[in-house]
Amino acid sequence: MSETAGGGEGEVPWCFSQVKGTIEDEVADADIISTVEFNHDGEFLATGDKGGRVVIFQRDGTKMRGVKPMVTSPPVFRCDYNVYSTFQSHEPEFDYLKSLEIEEKINQICWVKQSGSSLFLITTNDKTIKLWKISERCRRYSNLNTLTDDGQIRKDRKVTELKVPVKNMDDVSIEAMPRRIFSNGHTYHINSISVNSDDCTYLSADDLRVNLWDLERTDQSFNIVDIKPANMEELTEVITSSSFHPIKCNEFVYSSSKGSIRLCDMREKALCDNHAKLFEEPEDPSSRSFFSEIIASISDVKFSHSGRYVLSRDYLTVKVWDVNMESKPVETYPVHDYLRGRLCALYENDSIFDRFRCGWNGDDTKLITGTYNNFFRIFDRKSKTDYCYEASRDMSTLGQILRHKKVTQTTTRKRKDDVGVDSLDFNRKILHAAWHPRDNILAIAATNNLYLFHEQQP
Template sequence: MAGNGDIQWCFSQVKGTLEDDVTEADIISCVEFNHDGDLLATGDKGGRVVIFQRDPISKNSIPRRGEYNVYSTFQSHEPEFDYLKSLEIEEKINKIRWLKRKNPAHFLLSTNDKTIKLWKVSERDKRVEGYNTKEENGAIRDPACITALRVPTIKPMELMVEASPRRIFANAHTYHINSISVNSDQETYLSADDLRINLWHLEITDQSFNIVDIKPTNMEELTEVITAAEFHPAECNVLVYSSSKGTIRLCDMRSAALCDQHSKLFEEPEDPTNRSFFSEIISSISDVKLSNSGRYMISRDYLSVKVWDLQMETKPIECYPVHEYLRSKLCSLYENDCIFDKFECCWSGNDSSIMTGSYNNFFRVFDRTTKRDLTLEAARDIAKPKTLLKPRKVCTGGKRKKDEISVDCLDFNKKILHTAWHPSENVVAVAATNNLFLFQDKL
């Protein structure tokens, strides 16, 4: 995987309906590759999970192509009603996390605001025929009519992909679940809401352990909420969680069963020259991701992405402005609620690059080696395979060059909140409203 300064990105595919007939339920709410990158799952606001499978020909062709076909679609969550609190619980999928593959089936966790489900996705291409006690249509035969014994035979059939719920983990969160993360032991996972983080065993649905609780005894003293949480990729006792106050806490489960006392606190002192009414809102961290090596982590706040070294708590080692040109627009972004948008971020497979989204269907790719950055656009007008993506530029005032777009012309309804990077190749998935775009490096 080359460094990104040398990468030219090109269009690979787009999935989803045209914008004219978009319904709220079609809006993609999460994107996640599995561990080998052969499957890609999306969840949407209608509670559906769509799994795409890498086209085997595209994987082995030279040059290889990042093309995916629909593999399985299933309804993961339904709208519910909490009668105690008189609240509707949306079916929207907040997060999907894959488990590492242990057998021919695939397993994934999906969650809405309250309930986490473990799904098994398996293939069937054979069926059994010639049962003694039942007919081919499944009706039970009258034992009196059975005069001879048959040996059932296995016949090939058309491939069927079945998704079945194996476990339902419910009733453990008072507030909305914002994160789930599978531990490196592949036996436990965490789920986090605004004030608490719970630890689950994948085999046990009726109990979880509360490992972080930041709820104050008096709710009027509430000053921060948990915004994201994740396990370390290799050390099963270490987890991190971010807060709306712009801090990240690292907890070690070996030191205490309740991780209210963190082991490390990552926080950047605020620059007094940038202090404003919006400082607290824009310093809230919307996403935190540990690097694949486990040495670094990235945090996304409203205007930037920061890279932290787990050995250094005082300040980030790198800071990349995502859309600094919006600093002068914070007032109108506050009025239209965009300032509360939760952008996610992700690492490339070798940790050399970072990707995150922006407005106007722009997404940003930062190369940590060359320090070069790219602004690219997910748009249907380039929807021909191998079309090169032209880097986009936003200008903030004065004269606009031919290829630039003025900051006043950005469309804030088009936003890229969810992105994912293939674990070992330069193939990226970008969710733009109800469309899933796939881009790859031009080899």
């Protein structure tokens, strides 16, 4: 698939909506965003950072859930998100038995489907998983029988009628409370968590194992995948990511550092060491190099919303696999193929080990992933075109249309928006991006800033 400098015919332009975060020349490591995730209906957006903090944003127009506006008006497309709640999820710890520091960095956030008025989400760092409940508490009631509005005790003789207390919706506090803490389940660093479609269980994966947990039990987990060899010197690959099927609660996939994806069925066996399907693309011996295994490592794997396809991201490409065809991917999209000749330099500055995430849009027709220089790529599966945009603070006007970027191998620029490959800033990178599950809204994490973009409405 070729890179296009401009949009395809019929393309709807993307526009700038918002940017959250501070403008600083030197960004503290604790402020760097480490995960971004929309909830199931897209009304809430959660981010986690390396400092262990979680920030939840609520979409504008839904100030108070459960309260209907008094005046009916035609719907207006809004993609503004305001801060709803902020809390400290994890703290730095120290494992004295292993003399190992455990970072507070949030590795991943997963939303649990909302069944009542409260929100539930799961967060994890390298070792500990927590289930959080975020609820609204009214701090003040009026029209009470036993108290006056200013809080004074009402005398019995002055209580002449029965009043119905009124909750003051303009005086609500948001509380985040840890409902469950799942610890001691992993020896190695947790790289991913995924909630099952049954909303009762979830899985967590580290380098060598995948565990299955019950959301109601913290004292027990079931090991469903274990690739640890008897002799660690025989270890040839590690688990890099894992995800549940969106519909079938018995199926899940996990990816490895060797570029393979395994689909497992928990109905076949309690321990899913023998996979049901193996998705792996045969390597071309003529193109093998020192960097082949490194760039083949899959950093993220996700089922499509329909469950028909699996999306994977390695260092240079995004691939779409059909669950019914294991031999090769049905679609392959180069993300930054212009870096293929610069792998040695990327190895020396450790950029080659960056873990880029990827995602689907709501109807599984488009893909999103990030790259360097704060560029992110959108791939259209129908038109077979791709677009490259930049998340930049230079965009200050609401609704400003994004301009297509193109990276060239030459130093001479043909267009204003052309960027030479030697000019790329490898410290500015989009590792985390999320697509709204229903609307065309993108949340892009760039260092300590969160950018929101939307497609231009007709």
